[in-house]
Amino acid sequence: xxxxxxxxxxxxxxxxxxxxxxxxxxxxxxxxxxxxxxxxxxxxxxxxxxxxxxxxxxxxxxxxxxxxxxxxxxxxxxxxxxxxxxxxxxxxxxxxxxxxxxxxxxxxxxxxxxxxxxxxxxxxxxxxxxxxxxxxxxxxxxxxxxxxx
Numbered sequence: 159x160x161x162x163x164x165x166x167x168x169x170x171x172x173x174x175x176x177x178x179x180x181x182x183x184x185x186x187x188x189x190x191x192x193x194x195x196x197x198x199x200x201x202x203x204x205x206x207x208x209x210x211x212x213x214x215x216x217x218x219x220x221x222x223x224x225x226x227x228x229x230x231x232x233x234x235x236x237x238x239x240x241x242x243x244x245x246x247x248x249x250x251x252x253x254x255x256x257x258x259x260x261x262x263x264x265x266x267x268x269x270x271x272x273x274x275x276x277x278x279x280x281x282x283x284x285x286x287x288x289x290x291x292x293x294x295x296x297x298x299x300x301x302x303x304x305x306x307x
Contacts, residue, residue: 159199159263159303160239162188163207169232169291171281178287179279184229186291189267190239191260192253192304199303200263204270207231212297224276231271234281234289235264257284 169186171179187207191199213222213229224231237260241249255263261283272278281287 159192159195159203159267160190160305161203161207161301162236162239163210163212163299163301164291164293165212165295165297166232167292167294169289171232171234171279171290172288173282173285178282179232179234181230181232181277181279183294184224184227184231184276186232186234186289186293188234188236188239188289189264190236191255191263192240193255193259195255195259195263195303197263197266200266201270202303203301204267204274206301208271208274208276210299210301212299225274230277230279232279232289232291233264233268233271234287235260235283 164186166186167183169181170177208225209223211221211223213227215221237254240254241251243249264283268278268280
């Protein structure tokens with residue numbers, strides 16, 4: 159599982175002209191699922207992202223997590239995070255999970271985050287979406303359940 163995590167002041171997602179999710183201050187997560195991912199990856203990613211200390215404390219140090227600040231999380235599925243552009247000019251998506259598996263693990267990730275007490279919002283799976291956000295910092299991190307960057 160792979161995620162682009164952005165610290166945001168606010169974010170929203172619109173699918174087919176309808177706003178399906180809106181989050182206040184917290185995180186916006188673009189989440190991709192790979193063929194070999196399973197429930198353990200969803201749990202690992204949820205735990206890792208919710209507990210990452212990427213919010214400032216009173217001294218301006220990145221010592222606080224999303225839980226610490228009581229922030230929101232907007233979660234948007236993004237199979238293109240597994241696009242392979244090393245060969246040719248068009249990305250290949252053979253590493254991306256098929257839709258049934260990807261949707262199941264995406265929903266498990268959302269449920270894991272909610273189970274930790276985080277208010278979540280999300281897009282609509284397998285639709286074209288427009289994501290709007292105010293990246294704060296800016297702080298943008300890549301998180302992967304299998305790969306070390």
